[in-house]
Amino acid sequence: MKDLLIREVLARGQELEGKEVEACGWVHRIRDLGALRFLVLRDKSGTLQAVFKRGETPQEVLSRALELREESVVCVKGSLRRAPTREGYEISARDLRLLSAPVEPLPLEVPDSPKATLPTRLKYRWLDVRNPKVSAIFKLKGWIAGKFREHFSSLQFTEIFTPKIVATGTESGADVFPVLYFGKTVYLAQSPQFYKQMAVIAGLERVFEVGPVFRAEPHHTVRHLNEYHSLDIEVGFIESYNDVMDLVEGFFRRLAQDLHEVRELLEEHGAEPLQVPERVPRLTMRQAYEVLAEYGKRVQYGEDLDPEGERLLGSYARERYKSDLIFVTEYPWKVRPFYTMRKEEEPAWTYGFDLLMRGLEVVTGGQREHRYERLRQNLREKGLREEDFSFYLEFFKHGAPPHGGAGMGLERITMQMLGLQNIREARLLPRDTERVTP
RNA sequence: GCCGCGGUAGUAUAGCCUGGACCAGUAUGCGGGCCUGUCAAGCCCGUGACCCGGGUUCAAAUCCCGGCCGCGGCGCCA
Numbered sequence: 292m293k294d295l296l297i298r299e300v301l302a303r304g305q306e307l308e309g310k311e312v313e314a315c316g317w318v319h320r321i322r323d324l325g326a327l328r329f330l331v332l333r334d335k336s337g338t339l340q341a342v343f344k345r346g347e348t349p350q351e352v353l354s355r356a357l358e359l360r361e362e363s364v365v366c367v368k369g370s371l372r373r374a375p376t377r378e379g380y381e382i383s384a385r386d387l388r389l390l391s392a393p394v395e396p397l398p399l400e401v402p403d404s405p406k407a408t409l410p411t412r413l414k415y416r417w418l419d420v421r422n423p424k425v426s427a428i429f430k431l432k433g434w435i436a437g438k439f440r441e442h443f444s445s446l447q448f449t450e451i452f453t454p455k456i457v458a459t460g461t462e463s464g465a466d467v468f469p470v471l472y473f474g475k476t477v478y479l480a481q482s483p484q485f486y487k488q489m490a491v492i493a494g495l496e497r498v499f500e501v502g503p504v505f506r507a508e509p510h511h512t513v514r515h516l517n518e519y520h521s522l523d524i525e526v527g528f529i530e531s532y533n534d535v536m537d538l539v540e541g542f543f544r545r546l547a548q549d550l551h552e553v554r555e556l557l558e559e560h561g562a563e564p565l566q567v568p569e570r571v572p573r574l575t576m577r578q579a580y581e582v583l584a585e586y587g588k589r590v591q592y593g594e595d596l597d598p599e600g601e602r603l604l605g606s607y608a609r610e611r612y613k614s615d616l617i618f619v620t621e622y623p624w625k626v627r628p629f630y631t632m633r634k635e636e637e638p639a640w641t642y643g644f645d646l647l648m649r650g651l652e653v654v655t656g657g658q659r660e661h662r663y664e665r666l667r668q669n670l671r672e673k674g675l676r677e678e679d680f681s682f683y684l685e686f687f688k689h690g691a692p693p694h695g696g697a698g699m700g701l702e703r704i705t706m707q708m709l710g711l712q713n714i715r716e717a718r719l720l721p722r723d724t725e726r727v728t729p
Numbered sequence: 730g731c732c733g734c735g736g737u738a739g740u741a742u743a744g745c746c747u748g749g750a751c752c753a754g755u756a757u758g759c760g761g762g763c764c765u766g767u768c769a770a771g772c773c774c775g776u777g778a779c780c781c782g783g784g785u786u787c788a789a790a791u792c793c794c795g796g797c798c799g800c801g802g803c804g805c806c807a
Contacts, residue, residue, distance in 0.1 A: 320768080327765040344765065361758095376768065396759055398739055402769075403757075407740060410799060466805090482807095508805055509730070515806070522807095597803080645807090652807065700807030714807095725799080 298336035304380050307371045314339050314382060315366040317421060318359055319402065328356055332367060335426065340381040341367040348384050355387055362401060364391040409713060416720060416729060427559040428717055432705040434553050435546065436501055439522045442545045448497040448524065453486035455479060455503060459679060466507035479505035482698060485683050487525035488659060492691045496527040509724045513713040514651060516702060518722040525696030532642040532658040535695040536618055539646055539654055540571050543616055560709040566615045572608055573618040582607055595626040605650025620644040629669040632658040648707045656697025663687040
């Protein structure tokens, strides 16, 4: 492995000045002035200019430098010195190792790859992601997932790993992908829902999972993927679903507080830091109808929000509370899955909530129904067959604490954090209705 | 699933409505040349494209039909 990333070389610039250093990476740009040739070297951490100059660089090395093409992989050795470059330093090259050269012209220009259309970028993703603005997306995404693990681990949650091959399809109406499994048809998990609940009931009490989920809906939008990563939590012994919202809110507050750690990733995208106020507004669905009415948007009483409604509530949160986040609570029973706990006194409404981030739904959660008979009744009312969920019902026969949880869309959070126009940008290799390669 | 929009060099686009001066323009890349301080380096020369099939017409990148592919809105959801 190479000794130093470019960033580390630059950070130790004073100490390394005048000394021989080696930097390895891709040839980002070539500025050829004849007997003077500048290479901008790029690695995952940054860029650094190398100079090949007649009279300074050995002739043999200089002539090899003249053969180089962009996106070649090279190591340049030479002395580090101050220079009026963007980085403040440059390498005066004395040696050059060519590790790999392109065998054909590049289908995508790396420094400009965000200007290409998304299909082209995704087709040549290994080139696209070489662009620092693009790799920033995945660095941030990884950072968010890391924060999630760190945050909930510190609250005594246990990380779990549930099956992605499952026997039962529908739990929230979303279509599932069938898989041939030893001659039987099974499905790809659309959510860890049942199993994270089982883990709580199994005595783990507080659990979280970071894992893929699969949705077989043929949607054509900029905010849906057929495969994405879900950040799930589930926790026992809650008093109400407010406990769950507190946990979700705490996580987002943590993200906002620690965002300075990844400031430059946001800057790549010109993104504003996440605004999380002292208390994130919590609006019941019925209150949301009224707010939307003030914005001139009518939503049928007892119906779900549409994307326009969500966007308007996002504006409302920003204008009224200076908040990028807003909870919508007490969702109608008719639009929530059977395992959601209903309000005792108003069974048409539930203890289910969504969290909107900058006008897009990024989290869904709520209190779950833990009472066996109520659960059976909910199934019946949803018109679902008890035998299809018998394995799930079993969990509740031997002592299940009141519990609740939430699922958060990692790509959606990343997308909203950076202001991306299409969720596919937040997935290294997105799967949608047509795309299964690369 | 319903609806709308689109497919021009490697990439990104102009041209299409109002068919002919378009053997298709521009930028960038690519190939060649000049240049010892560039930093989106510059300058000169060159290279390379109308998705497929059918139709209308004297004439189709342009109009019509079908196919394939792509994009987006809604539904559904994270």
